[in-house]
Each structure stands twice: as C-alpha cells, then as structure tokens.
Amino acid sequence: MDALGELPLRGLLRGPREVLFGAGTRASVPAATARLGRRALVVTDPRLGADRATGQLVDGLRAAGLAVAVHDRAAPELPVEDGAALAEEARRHGADVLVGFGGGSCMDLAKVVAVLLAHGGTPQDYYGEDRVPGPVAPVVAVPTTAGTGSEVTPVAVVTDAERATKVGISSRHLVPHTAVVDPELAITCPPSVTAAAGADALAHCVEAFTAVRRRVDELDGARVFVGRGVLTDHWALLGVRHVARHLRRCVEVPDDLEARSGMALAALAGGMAFGTAGTAGAHAVQYPVGALTRTPHGTGVGLLLPYVMAFVAPVVGDRLREVAEALGVPEAQRTGPDAGSVRAVADLVAAIGIPRTLAELGVGADDLPALAAASMSARRLVENSPRELDEAAALRLLRAAHAGDLAVDGQEVGAASGDTEGAA
Ligand SMILES: NC(=O)c1ccc[n+]([C@@H]2O[C@H](COP(=O)([O-])OP(=O)(O)OC[C@H]3O[C@@H](n4cnc5c(N)ncnc54)[C@H](O)[C@@H]3O)[C@@H](O)[C@H]2O)c1
Ligand SMILES: [Fe+2]
Missing domain, CATH: 1.20.1090.10 (Dehydroquinate synthase-like - alpha domain)
Known part of the structure; x- marks a missing residue:
C-alpha cells in the first residue's frame, strides 16, 4: 500500500468559502468584495500601492459601490505594532470588509486587522492557537506572490521585536472568506x-x-x-x-x-x-x-x-x-x-x-x-x-x-x- 493510502483513512480540511483561480480573475475582486460589505479597506505595500493593478482594483471597488480606503504601507515580514495602528485606521473608516492585496505580509496584515475589528485588543492577545473567540471581519485575499498560501490559511505571522522570533496567530476564524488567485499579478x-x-x-x-x-x-x-x-x-x-x-x-x-x-x-x-x-x-x-x-x-x-x-x-x-x-x-x-x-x-x-x-x-x-x-x-x-x-x-x-x-x-x-x- 502506498503512503497516500495510510489506513484507516482520516483527515480534516478547511479553506475559504470561495476560491477563484486563473489569469484575469482579479477583475472579480470588486463583485466578491461588494457581496461581503459596503466599506472596504485595501491593505497593500508601497511597491504595489504604486502599481497600476492597485489603481485598477480601487477603481473597480468604487465602481461596485464600495467606500474604499487604501493602506499602502505594509512592511515586509509584518512588524506586529503595524496591526494595532492599522486597526485604528480601519475603525475610523468604518471598514466592514478587508482586501489583502500583496504578498504574505499584506494578506497577513489584513487578517490581523480583521481580528482586531471584530474583537478589539492587540495582536498580542491572540498569539498562539485558537485564541480568537469568534468570526472576524471578512477578508478577500489576493496574492501577488506565489508562495505563502496565506490566501487560504488560518494563520497570520508577525514579527515581534520583543520576542526575537516570529509569532503566529492561528485560528480557524482567520481563513479568508474569499481567495482570488490571479497568476498574472506575480509577473x-x-x-x-x-x-x-x-x-x-x-x-x-x-x-x-x-x-x-x-x-x-x-x-x-x-x-x-x-x-x-x-x-x-x-x-x-x-x-x-x-x-x-x-x-x-x-x-x-x-x-x-x-x-x-x-x-x-x-x-x-x-x-x-x-x-x-x-x-x-x-x-x-x-x-x-x-x-x-x-x-x-x-x-x-x-x-x-x-x-x-x-x-x-x-x-x-x-x-x-x-x-x-x-x-x-x-x-x-x-x-x-x-x-x-x-x-x-x-x-x-x-x-x-x-x-x-x-x-x-x-x-x-x-x-x-x-x-x-x-x-x-x-x-x-x-x-x-x-x-x-x-x-x-x-x-x-x-x-x-x-x-x-x-x-x-x-x-x-x-x-x-x-x-x-x-x-x-
Ligand atoms: N499566513 C500564512 O499562511 C503564511 C505562510 C507563510 C509565510 N507567511 C508570511 O508571509 C510573509 C512573506 O510573504 P511573501 O513571501 O509573499 O513576501 P512579502 O509579502 O513580504 O513581499 C516581499 C516583497 O515582494 C514585493 N512584491 C510582492 N508582490 C510583488 C509583485 N507582484 N511584483 C513586485 N514585487 C512584489 C513586496 O512589495 C515586498 O517588497 C512573511 O511575513 C511570512 O512569515 C504567512
Ligand atoms: Fe512558510
């Protein structure tokens, strides 16, 4: 028997409600986001914020009737203090849906903000496994790198300077609602x-x-x-x-x-x-x-x-x-x-x-x-x-x-x- 058939068969699988995959699928992000909320916060980084693709995304979201704010200062490897600061910004905007547009750093920052919007506190309150008490604000995750898989996973990884290591916030509630994977974005x-x-x-x-x-x-x-x-x-x-x-x-x-x-x-x-x-x-x-x-x-x-x-x-x-x-x-x-x-x-x-x-x-x-x-x-x-x-x-x-x-x-x-x- 090959290893794939280890008996007795058993397993668990979790993932987003919807996963859309293929070149050009980024055009679907506005409609997918509009199904989940009225006021969107787009979380991206300086490199991507200056890219035409981000402008098109924001125009599309506005055309779909959403009030849009853009945070384009996500930093690589996600310093933890950025999470709490951005949650404040998101509250001021009245955000009810997050769009994580970028690599793992941007998608993870959107996930952290989604937790803080729903449950308050600081990211540190949720370090470890299963400490998020319930559903979080919906996240539409749109990767622009091909690597982390964060668009479908239940974890956000942050850098905590006080701990000399990276730390995860893991919870089944962190799985993005929708993942839109458009390979053209990584070109x-x-x-x-x-x-x-x-x-x-x-x-x-x-x-x-x-x-x-x-x-x-x-x-x-x-x-x-x-x-x-x-x-x-x-x-x-x-x-x-x-x-x-x-x-x-x-x-x-x-x-x-x-x-x-x-x-x-x-x-x-x-x-x-x-x-x-x-x-x-x-x-x-x-x-x-x-x-x-x-x-x-x-x-x-x-x-x-x-x-x-x-x-x-x-x-x-x-x-x-x-x-x-x-x-x-x-x-x-x-x-x-x-x-x-x-x-x-x-x-x-x-x-x-x-x-x-x-x-x-x-x-x-x-x-x-x-x-x-x-x-x-x-x-x-x-x-x-x-x-x-x-x-x-x-x-x-x-x-x-x-x-x-x-x-x-x-x-x-x-x-x-x-x-x-x-x-x-
Ligand atoms: N949540 C998860 O499931 C999970 C899994 C693995 C890793 N991670 C975390 O994800 C982070 C790493 O993410 P990453 O590898 O995607 O890199 P990243 O998001 O840190 O981005 C790295 C650099 O690539 C640039 N970049 C991203 N997309 C680009 C594009 N299309 N064109 C040009 N430049 C682009 C960014 O601007 C940035 O400068 C780490 O913090 C890691 O710990 C999370
Ligand atoms: Fe990894």
Missing part, C-alpha cells in the same frame, strides 16, 4: 522574491505531507494544525509537482504566464495542505533565524528544508519516496532512506539562488545554541514534527545546516539528483 515579482516565495510553497507541501499523523479524536479540538491526513496529502503532492515543473522557469523567465500559473497553483495547493496539516521543523527553526538575520521567510525555510527532510527520513521513508517521485527524481536515483528527495530539494533550492548554508546567510557558529532554544517557542510547529524535535535535535540540525552537511545525524542520503527541471 512583476523580481527573481529573488519569486525564489523565496516559491521555496516557501515547497516547504509547505513537504512539511504538510510529512507532518505527524494524529488520532481521529485529535482532529477537531483546540489544535488548529492537526498533522497529515488523507484530505491534505493530495494538495501537498499537487504542489510539489508544480514547484518541480515551474519554479526555476519563473525565476529565469519572469513573464512566462504558464510557469507563473503553475506556481500560483503550487502556492495555493501548499496553503490548502498546510492550512490544516501544519508545517514543522523548517518553519520552527526559520522563525528565529529570520529574526536574527533579517532574511525573508522563504529564503530561510528553503535553505533549511533539505536538512529537515534528512532529519525526518528515518521515520517517514515511504512519504519521501512519494515526494521524490513528485519532484521528478528518476527511479534509478531514488536511493537511500530519503529516496533521493533531500538532494533533489537541495539542488532545486540552490538553482534558484538560495544559499545552501546558514553560514552563507550570515549566521555565526556562536549563534546556534540560542537559535536552537528559540526554535522551541512555536509549539504548534515543534509538535508537528514526525520525529521528536527537542532542543538538542534542533542544535544538531542547525549545526548541519550551518556546515552544509546534508547527512544530518550521520545519516545516509540518496544519490545526486541531476536536473529535475521539467521532469515531473
């Missing part, structure tokens, strides 16, 4: 943004597919991220296949719409997979690494992913064989406990310009113990690892990633992958 992404976002999408898929498997009575409790299941597995593999086929092309030929569509689908699929299954080690360790090095989330998780895969290989072997197949690793190269998937991911990530080691990212050897300790703080991620990830294990992982040693814990990893581009 203007520069290669570095495309690469980081794409690596994030790959990490979502692989970590969701290899997450812990929980009992059926654990699926519907206070935990927002419940581990792998039969309803998320197919999304995860769909995402891996599309990343393998399209990510390099998006970096190399930014205006290739077919490749952009493939990556937009991969990111959406990654969000559908991890939005219920959750992510694990690569995300747990990236949070403090990102805070220390001030590097984008996707760069860190992409760099860390192959090391984390090597770490979990002894307990998820069959699953990594499926990942290898989805990546297009030729059968003859599906060797070792990881079936060649570790090197395939390491090579793919390096091919799009992401550093191979933490040393290259600016992490010093002396930083590693503190990073290992801080990696433990996101319990939802640590507890989702299929192999126990305690502080000592995190330190071994960090040392391996610092040195560029894929054989984490001295484990054998499969043969060189060769070029998997276009093979899946």
